[in-house]
Amino acid sequence: MSASLAQAVAANFHQHFGYEPLLVRAPGRVNLIGEHTDYNGGFVLPAAVDKEAVFAVGLNQGAQIRLVAHDLGETLELANAAEISPSDTHWANYLLGVAAQFQQRGVAVPGFDCVFAGTVPLGAGMSSSAAIECGLAFALNRLLGAGFETMELARIAQLAEHTYAGVMCGIMDQFASLFGRDAHVVRLDCRSLEYEYFPFDTQACRIVLCNSGVKHSLASSEYNTRRQECERGVSVLQQHHPEVVSLRDATMEMLEAHRSELGGTVYRRCAYVVQENTRVEAACQHLIDGDLAAFGQEMYGSHAGLRDDYEVSCAELDVLVEAARAAPGVFGARMMGGGFGGCTINLVAPDKVDAFIESVGKAYEEKFGLKLETYQTTIVDGVGVVAK
Known part of the structure; x- marks a missing residue:
């Protein structure tokens, strides 16, 4: 402090x-x-x-x-x-x-x-x-x-x-x-x-946040829509599986079995949540094993799900994650928070932080003409x- x-x-x-x-x-x-x-x-x-x-x-x-x-x-x-x-x-x-x-x-x-x-x-x-x-x-x-x-x-x-x-x-x-x-x-x-x-x-890893500097107006209305889509998924599953109180109780097998009833959009939203819970549990095991590279792969998987299935990412966040993936010394990266702007969170080897900030900042400025603001943090x- x-x-x-x-x-x-x-x-x-x-x-x-x-x-x-x-x-x-x-x-x-x-x-x-x-x-x-x-x-x-x-x-x-x-x-x-x-x-x-x-x-x-x-x-x-x-x-x-x-x-x-x-x-x-x-x-x-x-x-x-x-x-x-x-x-x-x-x-x-x-x-x-x-x-x-x-x-x-x-x-x-x-x-x-x-x-x-x-x-x-x-x-x-x-x-x-x-x-x-x-x-x-x-x-x-x-x-x-x-x-x-x-x-x-x-x-x-x-x-x-x-x-x-x-x-x-x-x-x-x-x-x-x-x-x-x-x-x-x-x-x-x-x-x-x-x-x-x-x-x-x-000691092995710094947390670097890259602030996209954008906040798309979609954020709050789409957040409410996502909540409703998840609730719709639960109500469909409950008709067949009364024990499903929230998506926490759902499995991919259940979602597959009722895919047509859920409809494409609701199915994708629910699939993301079910898979993300699995990723959190896997990520914890990677920490016990001391495997930051495997932990980082779960982060990339999280971002892909947020981008493709939950659809709350945006071009700026996607560019930042791809730029991180190409930078040396990066274990993993993903968007953090509600979406449609805000920050990406990146796990970076301490001796590579400066090079990471430089390369990602350059890629971001080339693409959007925006100066990238970054924050280096550690856990306390x-x-x-x-x-x-």
């Missing part, structure tokens, strides 16, 4: 409020494989990364909530912590929503002060919003002695995003920020919320107190 960022946030807190705060860091996340599986009751494989938010938080012995967005140079004050409601200040809602969730669980939230700043790139699909929610949830839980378990903090952060930011996200982002572990990825079962850690050799621990 950037010690200088923590120092700047602490100094800003002292300047504004004049007492000693609790310092907390909350990481952003990447998802190595397992895309569009979360709302189908499947598996995801996220990790917390070293792009993060840092918070200084303290109880001010009064009734006011005073928030400072250090990076923006903006502040928000609320006269009475007992009367929290959504604000016109967008960034503040991620924090106010968390405090409101504590109140809904019967925790009296007194006046508190918070200064925060971050290095999670906005709009890159690394969950800057989850980092903000989880950091404050962790800090308030500690300061108020509320005693919430870590999974409950993830739910608090998720519901803050639903209710105050108006984004109906799954729980993966908040889960990854809170449950991340240094040099490990974590497989989350999105149905049961059971999870398991798998080793990831951070989840939310925690910053050591003084």
